[in-house]
Amino acid sequence: MMRYLAPYQTGLWLAEYLDIRCQLCRIYRSTPQAQLAHAYPSQSKENRDDAATQFLSTRPSLITKYRQQINQRFDSGLLCKHCHHSIAWLPKPFNVDIAAGTILPIQAATYYDYPMRQAIRAFKYHENMTKLPLLLHTLRQLPRPHGCHKNNSVIVAMPTTEQRLIKRGFAPVLILAAQLSKHWQIPIWQGVERIDNTVSQQGLTRAERLSNLDNAFALTEKPPVKRLLLFDDVATTGASLQALGQAIYSQTMPSTIDESHATDYYHIRAYALAHGSQS
Known part of the structure; x- marks a missing residue:
């Protein structure tokens, strides 16, 4: 990497x-x-x-x-x-459901407004490196999750398909995740692959986003630690992070969880560079 x-x-x-x-x-x-x-x-x-x-x-x-x-x-x-x-407005975290009685909290570093919207698009779609320092500065406003460190946590960057990687020529989310990894001193784990060939999520309604991501992710190996920190560049409705969290949860958690042994199972949180509309 x-x-x-x-x-x-x-x-x-x-x-x-x-x-x-x-x-x-x-x-x-x-x-x-x-x-x-x-x-x-x-x-x-x-x-x-x-x-x-x-x-x-x-x-x-x-x-x-x-x-x-x-x-x-x-x-x-x-x-x-x-x-x-002008950009240091930490949005309030919001929650999405990934299983019955289980929520995924999502925290973004800032809002998807000017100048972040233009900077993210320039970097993501045109590989404009001059925008990367601004994105890195914004990522640094995310405080490391309490109790998480390099020995008990990993960052899971939103995977991309091989076709999209070939077309784009680079992996913008992975590059940003690597900077967050360095900032938090928590390693990246790439044990999830994206197996769909979906269209872009941009402009879709929440229902369309969720349908577009059905069966989109699969684990290629067992997570090495119990705390998984999901990361994406932009969380609009949280549908992509929700689908990723659901895939990890369904493929790692038993069908029934004994509350007395809840600490034996995985804890999943999600983070994003920006939160807002991509329409």
Whole structure:
């Protein structure tokens, strides 16, 4: 997977560590994450050193010239305060049913409005890398789920079909999920495949979305941990995440659950970059 993510990661390093301008307005200086309201804590020193080492190893001729500049830039962030506050509206979580008496809570990082709508579309449909820093900044506003860490949780990115991957040439949701994985320090698990050949969900009603996703997902292996964090780029009605959650639930849970052993079973939550209408 990292083979496909390397070009995007390099672009993000350049935007975050060498470019002092806000990645949205391009006017004001970017602001450290720690100084922004509702921001997740900045990277640890260990993560900073690791990122710097990886970046410099690909550009040995720049080591002497840029080492001090890079070290000073690690807390500079990606957006200025003005632009951050224009998008930092954490939507209220909403629930969808995935089984009788079982709900799937869905939390998005922001709303699917300007400028996020344009940025997501540009990245998703045209592979516009210049929009990726804005999307990454927004993802960082999602606090890591309480009690979840690398040893007990995995992120499950919304799978795509092989046909769509070939047509598009890259996997935008997986790229975003990889950035969330790095932010939360929780690994990605790719044990679900998309077996449908459905049409795009854009413009469909909720009933049409659910019908369009019938039998769309199948597990290829047993989840390695008990906490599964589903992720998609945009949650409109939550139908795609609901179908994914239903597939995982139905293929991992027994038909009856003894409440006294409820902790022995899987706990599923869902997250998205943006919530709103795609019509």
